[in-house]
Amino acid sequence: MGPAQSVRILVVANRTAAAPRLLQAVERRAREGPCRFALLVPDVSYRKEGDWTLESALPLLERAARGPVEGLVGGPEPLEAVERAVRDGHFEEIIISTLPKRASWWLRRDLIRQVERLGLPVTAIVPTRPQDADATIEAMMSHETWAPKGPRGTEVKIGDDRPRGE
Numbered sequence: 441m442g443p444a445q446s447v448r449i450l451v452v453a454n455r456t457a458a459a460p461r462l463l464q465a466v467e468r469r470a471r472e473g474p475c476r477f478a479l480l481v482p483d484v485s486y487r488k489e490g491d492w493t494l495e496s497a498l499p500l501l502e503r504a505a506r507g508p509v510e511g512l513v514g515g516p517e518p519l520e521a522v523e524r525a526v527r528d529g530h531f532e533e534i535i536i537s538t539l540p541k542r543a544s545w546w547l548r549r550d551l552i553r554q555v556e557r558l559g560l561p562v563t564a565i566v567p568t569r570p571q572d573a574d575a576t577i578e579a580m581m582s583h584e585t586w587a588p589k590g591p592r593g594t595e596v597k598i599g600d601d602r603p604r605g606e
Contacts, residue, residue, distance in 0.1 A: 446474040450525055451509075452518070452555070453537035454481050457497035462537040462565050467504040469535070469563075477505045478529060482514035482521035483546075518546060519554050526558055534558075537565040 449469065456462060457479060469475060479501055481493045494511040501509045512529075514521020525531065536552055538544045544566070546552070552564045 448531045449477050449533045450531040451479045451535045456537040457493050463504045470505045478510035480512045480525045482518040533561045535563045540567045
């Protein structure tokens with residue numbers, strides 16, 4: 441028998457891309473067998489809007505994945521960005537990391553269920569306990585390059601109901 445085939449896994453996250461729960465899930469999945477990860481930052485209109493997430497999260501994800509992680513930036517519609525990434529990147533699994541339920545625009549739009557319809561295994565990382573939600577927010581704010589800015593430099597407040605990346 442030859443070596444095990446490497447599985448391509450798409451990680452979908454934005455403001456939660458460096459959250460401890462996501463990093464733990466990536467580390468756990470990397471231990472299960474050979475795999476390669478790509479981080480998709482959807483929900484952005486311009487490439488620069490996703491760059492801060494990639495700059496902050498990729499080094500942490502690479503440590504958790506024990507290898508390089510590809511960085512991808514999608515368009516303003518999260519589902520379309522995921523569909524395009526799956527089609528173009530030939531992924532076999534998807535991990536989606538969201539904000540807590542009370543703050544998640546993706547959950548209100550039923551993104552996880554819609555992504556499941558693509559027919560790939562989907563792991564959802566959704567903070568359910570208050571301390572998990574606090575850890576997610578703390579992780580986002582603790583990185584030097586974290587910059588809570590929306591389009592054209594407008595400030596984004598945690599829990600803001602305006603459509604923004606998770």
